Amino acid sequence: MKQHPLCTDTECEPDVLNLPVPSELRQEWAVLRTRRHFLGRTGKVLGWAAMASLLGDRVLSGDTRLQGAKGPADSQAAGPLKLPHFAPKAKRAIYLFMSGGPPQIDLLDYKPNLAALYDKDIPDSVRGGQQLTGMTAGQARFPIAPSHWAFKRYGKTGTWVSDLLPNTAQIVDDLTIIKSTNTEAINHEPAIMLMNTGNMNSGKPCLGAWLSYGLGSMNDNLPTFMVLQSKLNMKEDNQPVSSRLWGSGFLSSEYAGVGLRSQGDPVLYLSDPNGVSHEVRRNMLDAVNAINQQTSQELGDPETHARIAQYEMAYRMQTSVPELADLSKEPKSTWDLYGPDAKEPGTFAYNCLMARRMAERGVRFTQVYKRGWDVHGNVTGTLPMLCQETDRACYALVTDLKQRGLLDDTLVIWAGEFGRTVYSQGGLSPENYGRDHHPRCFTTWMTGGGVRTGITFGETDEYSYNVVKDPVTVRDFNATILHCLGIDHNKLTYKFQGLDQKLTGPTPASVVQGLLA
């Protein structure tokens, strides 16, 4: 595995003793490293890798910090998390989440025979007794709406790609396209929750939180798991997202995603107030630390040590995050690759560029949300906008990672929460149509560390309605992602309410071997 020069991941614990703290305290910490109870009171933690290494034993911290209802089961008995479970192909992941449900038929799931079936009703035999959403449930007809766009073959693989995705088309040989992804949820809230957290109801940790919990950080001045929201295009139908999607559920809240924002402070409250310079901040922290040190000596509360480290890490973030968000040193080639959109903070293109920068700096998991894919009507009006906003950026990110040697150990995932119907919602005309939610099949792709690229996996029937070969459930999808990161999805568990909870839930899931490199 290649070590990227900028990546701070040295495969060993970062050394927190380099923190700019008084030397006597440093000595004390060195002693404490061997003591098991450092932060052991009511589940206190500092968060992120540095504190874990303060404990000298991440596993211990994994136990003491866990607020959740640890049953009488002694979870220490399970021993260390022993992660990764096997050599990971990917050390980090970037998840491009297309919220709303992209229409697979218009993008990557090419169905040439549909053209002849324009405005014909989809056969009952194909629909089966499926429960529809309330939105099309009352429709008298279910007329087939073939894609408005032409498809062409690209790459050595000769993969069919819609004219809407001219740039993605250039990297098809690097992609693992999964046409047989399918879900159990038909409405946004449960479906998006299921994709992100493995459960339709809220309250479960998301993929990123599980990764943070299981793998910890690769750097000591940026969060392990960061979330980027793309700017809204008000012409698109922006289904809501919420912090439940990047929450930590019953895991400690330190594992929740931290938002990297495009407006105002890149991390909430990061900037010093007007009139407070770096020097003033340092002075202020020196005073605070000195007094906290006195408190520590007087009361002997270990949490006071945690407080000192907490403030020092905040201070370091005040430098490292602006450096992350500062694009002024990006060369012209970057802009040539990502396009002009990337200069505008908050665009999807900008976020993709930030995702690459975070990958370089050892952020373990980056999730980029792009909302707006909920094309119930006016597909020909909205879909080109969505593709224009995302197509080049996806291409640029993958290409950029590849050029920098990061793609080998970075897993990139592109997915929404479900697909869309082949039949038109509302009226159908040669110029326009709408598509309702469709859980039975949708197309996703992955690339990078761990997956077999240049393949198309799974097949749908000629209506892009049912999966006919190699179905990939959401559980399988998540199990496969974890596998690429060196995690056995059955072993990354956390005892909560008496159960060994895991991302893939109680129903058996399997790693999709056909997707693996």
Add this chain to the structure above:
Amino acid sequence: MVKICPNRLGPNRIVQYKPRQPALVIGSICAGLLLSAAVGCHTGQSTGAIGHNTQHLDFNQDVQPILASNCFSCHGPDPEMRKAGLRLDLEESAFRKRPGHPDAIVPGHPDQSELIKRIESKDPHHLMPQSPQGEAKPMKPADIAVLKEWIKEGAVYRPHWAFDKPIRPALPAVAQNDNWTKNPIDDFILARLKKAGMHPSPEASKEVMIRRVTLDLTGLLPTPGEVRAFLKDPSPDAYEHLVDRLLAKPVYGEERARHWLDYARYADTYGIHLDNSRDIWPYRDYVIRSFNSNKPFDQFTIEQIAGDLLPAKNIDPLIASGYVRLGASSNEGGAIPEELRANIARERAEAYGATFMGLTVGCAVCHDHKYDPTSQKDFYALTAFFNNIDEKPFNGDRPVWTPVARIPKAANQEAYDRVVTKRSELAGQLASLRSQERVLISRWLASRQHLAQPVPTDKLDLRLRLDEGGGEILKNSAPHAQQASFTIGKFKPQWGETTWLWPDFRMDASTHIALGQTGDYEGNEAFSSGGWFMVRSAPNYTLDNATGALLSKMDTNQHNRGWDLSVEKGIVSVELVNEAPKGLKVPKTVAVPKPIVKKEGFEYPTPVDLTPKDLAPNKPPEKKSSPKKPEAKKEGAKTGEPKAPAPKPAEDTTPWVGIKVSATEPLPVDGHWRHIFFTYDGSGTASGVKIYVDGAPVGVTVVMNKLAQKTIRTQAPMQLGWRYPDADPARETRYQDIRLYGRALTPEEAKRLPFEDYAAEVISKPADKWSRDEWHAVSDFYFNNVDQSSIALQEQIQQLNTKLGKLSEAGDLTLVAWEKPSIPYANILTRGVYSARADRVEANTPHFLPALPSGEAHNRLALAKWTVSGDNPLTARVTVNRMWNEIFGAGLVETTEDFGIMGQRPSHPELLDWLAVEFRESGWDVKHMYKLMVMSATYRQSAKSTPEQLTADPKNLLLAHGPRFRMDAETLRDIALESSGLLVNTIGGPSAKTYQPANIWEQVSHNASDTLHYKQEHGDALYRRSMYSYWKRMAIMPDMDAFDAPMRDAACTRRQRTDTPLQALVTMNDVQWVEAARALAERVIREAGTNPQQRLQLMSELLLSHDPPAPMAAVLENSLAQMQKHYAADPKAAQELVGVGEKKRNESIPPAELAAWTMVASEMLNLDETVTK
């Protein structure tokens, strides 16, 4: 002294638990355990399994946790997961012989017990326990040793500790001349410490004490004046007086309410999809009032669970019932009503389970609980209590999701209360009448007077009861049926969401029910048809989409020949057609009744004066800065056409040859069941058509009268919900008891049809054969139509309802619970899937807990009373444990939300029980309990910890020193505001929108959400206590979020307590905190004179309640000097810093000076000591 309940020291009280005496020695294994086990709960078990070999193991404390975590998932309560037929959680099944299997447990003989052989096996295939994937997960040697010892001692099982009713234990013997203990709490704590070879710590200083207790009881800091007064008071009662004063302050109620809002899952938005705002803040204020008036906890509980069912003297119990409806709810356009309803009932049962029972009942949604005895049936029986509220399962994205109550303005309150009291009296009389239903109805039947008369079945051609509850076949129970049954088409209906006469039937998607040639009448033949309908019961229901054919024998392929009963924007019509244009459109020249937008016609508590504005979904506020208005488009509205024009069909110019009669007024928009029926006399003219709603004739307009003896017969089959073949669906409509008569029913018959006919059918059977539903139907008929006292009472109540509506005009609205008259039921859902309905179960409490009193209705009121009944083993324990958690930072049972088998064992079981009994016997006196806790010597200890204590008991569960932990999110912000003098402490009112960084809400919200844009308020709203901060579930206030405040999607009975760098960023940089630092600086400059030492002293007094110790003062003075130098040299920076925040600064202070002091204040605000209790 603290008031203690009189019988607390009764010498002969039974001690429920064996003294937690050391139990056994397991050779060298124990030595390794000594450290953790000695302090208890470190590993969550074996608190007593150490020491001398004088006592037996305690099953609950020592053994069950090991069995539970290692064995129960395959050998526990859930039969689906059970392997080898072995069940270890129950004594009788553990010892049961299993043919072909060796005995799992042979009491007294670990060597012969298969259980021990398996856990010690060297063969990985044989070794237990195993993961579901079949991987062996060997147990710890210490645990194996405990199991062996337990079997050796006879393998004695005992019931789970938390399900036994707590009995007040005797106080443990502590040293005779011990002068440390101050109340019984201390006896238990001291005894336990001694057993662990530890000692309590000395009392904290008076400065520490006043700060600690003031924070705990009020969530605010003591003022320097209060501190000084306390320090000066030498009396031995000084501390108790202080506590009494604090308990009497209004801020006490706020602090307790702040915790309760987490338990009750209070929030200002619905939490799902649009996440729109809703009106329920009056509930929050009710909670504050209740704590301040020290409302007994049993009453507080009953009011919240079932306030709407209580005889009330004012509106408070009704407001309290909003508790039931606090959970998240949806209005997503495509959502399925049955699924939403199941989810809502489930959410409420889970919240109730967590807060009142301390059980994770939700684990039984899909299957029997894996560890606890909660069966799936128990769970659904519990949901049933919450499944009978008169509400739609979707919230309409409105701030008012009926039922709601309007709170009278102060001027009308007295009059309102008088009417409520009177109403309660009458409702009580009515209820007591109804409680005698068996006697009264038997008497009525025996009298044979005014018995319910059936409608003769003469020429009844079709009767679809639609009570099948599932399956493929609908039975036609009409005596003259042409066809005895009909097969449902490919697309299935939804069964059984809302019970009317029986669990119902809903047309779904493209459900097709073809009824053959039933109803093939000619235009000169008389006929009548109709039934019970709930029209359009789906999200975003409005009059506009209450449209479609309900019953139809009409062929759209033949110019709509035939007849039907339909609705159009809520207006019921009957059509007899020879031919007519598509959609039965009438020419514009013809007078058609225009739908009048009717108010929602609810009774008390929902006011009758809800305006269309009240009822309209909220719209997103426009943001001035955004260049374009968002094209707000709701998903529910999206069935319309795409923007590009669809091909327009040619206009249908077929002339009208037929009859069309329409009701003059639309049906109310309330989602209630309505009996809709028409009769036709065969005259061939419109005057021969009559329409009845709920048995009463309604006014009609003749729209068309042009049949002229032409035929209306067609070969198309009669259908439910569509005109043949698939036109004009009556979407999302529920059906029940559909009938078709080949004659015109008389008005008297039509009147009897909805209620009386059914009652008559039931009473034709002997009463002992009636089902509960049938009893209910007869009872309803009797009390609404026969029993004169009941009829009179109902009329009077109706008049009072109208009065209440008037008296509450223009008041604030709040969501409340309101019970339907039906019987609370739920269906067990196989694997939790809403459509997989299994057995129907009546509301009931879990089988392993005390039963509800016999003879009482199983409704929410019964549940509420049961919750606080003397026999309930859980509520008091769970509640005192949460109080303990609030005050001491960790519960006696650490898992405050789980007292089940997998929950932690109590660190001090006897103390927990003592407190629980004390609580109950004190009359559920909440203030008494907090007072007991803060008066204890345990609480008053110094928080200073020694390395020895840290080593022996890192979590301080044995309380060898006082509590010390980082304060909650709200408290931190509150003390910053308070110390700086910014706090505006008015109690109650709508939630406040304080400072928030830009683009928090926009990032997550739907375009059409009314919480898309955050509109910060100004002035006082910025400085109110944090408990009033607006709580948007999808994005809670980021400063609260950083400090582990929960989203309140679900009940949270204890918060996480993390320390992350993001928190330091809040308290250093958030404008609220910078402004507070500046205001604090101004305050000390203003109040403490010019001497820096005095200013620092005041700052320290304000925040820490003590003088700054010399080393601290030295650091601060040094820092001040640096800051002064810096800002003197950089006036611009100084100006900028002191300009942060909206509060105008004190212009008389030079900016450089103020800036320097602002930074010193910020230092003080960020100290570990400041942010820590």
